[in-house]
Amino acid sequence: MSELAITVIGHDRPGIVADVSEALARLGANLTDSTMTRLRGHFTWTLVCTGPAAPEADAALAPLAADGRLLATVREVGSEVEAAAAGEPYIMSVHGADRLGIVAAVTRVLAEAGGNITDLTTRLTGPLYVLVAEVDLPSGTADAVAKRLAEAAAGLDVEVTLRPAEMDVL
Amino acid sequence: MSPLHGWTPEALGDAGEVLPVVTAPDAVLSRPGPEVDPSDPKVVRLAADLLATMRVSPGCVGLAAPQVGVAAQVFVVDVSGHPKAATVHGAIALCNAKVVEASRWRPGREGCMSVPDLTGDVKRAARVVVEAALPGTGEPVRLTTDAFEARALQHEIDHCAGLLFLDRVAGAHAIHQRKVYL
Numbered sequence: 001m002s003e004l005a006i007t008v009i010g011h012d013r014p015g016i017v018a019d020v021s022e023a024l025a026r027l028g029a030n031l032t033d034s035t036m037t038r039l040r041g042h043f044t045w046t047l048v049c050t051g052p053a054a055p056e057a058d059a060a061l062a063p064l065a066a067d068g069r070l071l072a073t074v075r076e077v078g079s080e081v082e083a084a085a086a087g088e089p090y091i092m093s094v095h096g097a098d099r100l101g102i103v104a105a106v107t108r109v110l111a112e113a114g115g116n117i118t119d120l121t122t123r124l125t126g127p128l129y130v131l132v133a134e135v136d137l138p139s140g141t142a143d144a145v146a147k148r149l150a151e152a153a154a155g156l157d158v159e160v161t162l163r164p165a166e167m168d169v170l
Numbered sequence: 171m172s173p174l175h176g177w178t179p180e181a182l183g184d185a186g187e188v189l190p191v192v193t194a195p196d197a198v199l200s201r202p203g204p205e206v207d208p209s210d211p212k213v214v215r216l217a218a219d220l221l222a223t224m225r226v227s228p229g230c231v232g233l234a235a236p237q238v239g240v241a242a243q244v245f246v247v248d249v250s251g252h253p254k255a256a257t258v259h260g261a262i263a264l265c266n267a268k269v270v271e272a273s274r275w276r277p278g279r280e281g282c283m284s285v286p287d288l289t290g291d292v293k294r295a296a297r298v299v300v301e302a303a304l305p306g307t308g309e310p311v312r313l314t315t316d317a318f319e320a321r322a323l324q325h326e327i328d329h330c331a332g333l334l335f336l337d338r339v340a341g342a343h344a345i346h347q348r349k350v351y352l
Contacts, residue, residue: 037343
């Protein structure tokens with residue numbers, strides 16, 4: 001089955017999630033995975049749903065964006081099959097004084113090592129910049145990646161830690 | 171009340187049978203289990219079955235009755251050899267367990283055989299006192315433990331109350347796709 005990737009971003013107010021999900025439910029769209037947060041006060045929701053065609057979903061969401069305070073985009077995507085676990089899960093934390101290029105520099109180190117970022121959050125609060133990422137690293141590469149991250153972090157004057165994302169099965 | 175040290179699964183006098191593990195959204199996982207009569211032969215049998223099922227499940231350190239489809243306050247735990255364990259009581263089978271003291275709350279990421287595709291960040295007490303009854307004799311026990319064994323006991327006691335780790339995650343972004351299967 002084909003899937004729709006939808007993003008809704010804009011001025012935050014109570015009721016956006018209810019409005020968007022209700023409009024999609026009326027179309028018979030089945031919400032699967034989604035993640036919503038507020039970024040510097042902007043409402044942001046990225047979601048995947050199955051069911052309707054993209055133009056129908058577009059039309060259903062258009063009234064919500066009519067006042068220009070929300071932007072909704074709809075795109076048909078192929079049904080994604082989750083890639084098999086490629087390596088070992090790690091959590092990288094970076095924090096320090098904000099400056100240009102922190103994300104680019106540290107994520108380039110991960111990419112060059114064949115690491116795949118599976119979750120990422122960045123926040124700027126006052127002068128403090130914080131980045132937390134979950135990354136799958138190829139087996140046995142963590143020590144080398146940690147060393148290269150430390151070098152990159154020293155160049156940016158930020159702190160970086162890389163630790164295993166430990167999970168206990170109970 | 172007697173201490174639990176020295177208790178062995180053989181005390182159940184039953185080798186137990188390996189049962190299929192049910193997974194969410196099976197309704198039995200969300201139903202509070204009733205208290206049981208620990209001397210009831212059916213309860214002893216259930217405890218033995220839980221032990222047998224835990225033993226054959228890779229990486230499994232605890233299993234509660236709802237996870238084999240029975241709403242009841244019975245579970246087994248064995249964290250022997252786990253790297254995060256400090257105090258270890260070996261194999262434990264308990265009925266009607268209650269946490270009576272809890273302190274030193276710590277976050278940790280948990281996975282569950284009944285929720286195979288997700289993990290979640292859950293705060294649990296790193297030191298607990300649990301009161302319960304032993305299956306078979308019905309003898310009351312008071313168990314003080316810490317670290318990973320404390321987390322495992324709280325996870326299983328939650329199962330008996332119809333709660334999954336999903337009911338206790340730290341926030342909307344505290345559940346994760348599980349990547350590593352044992």
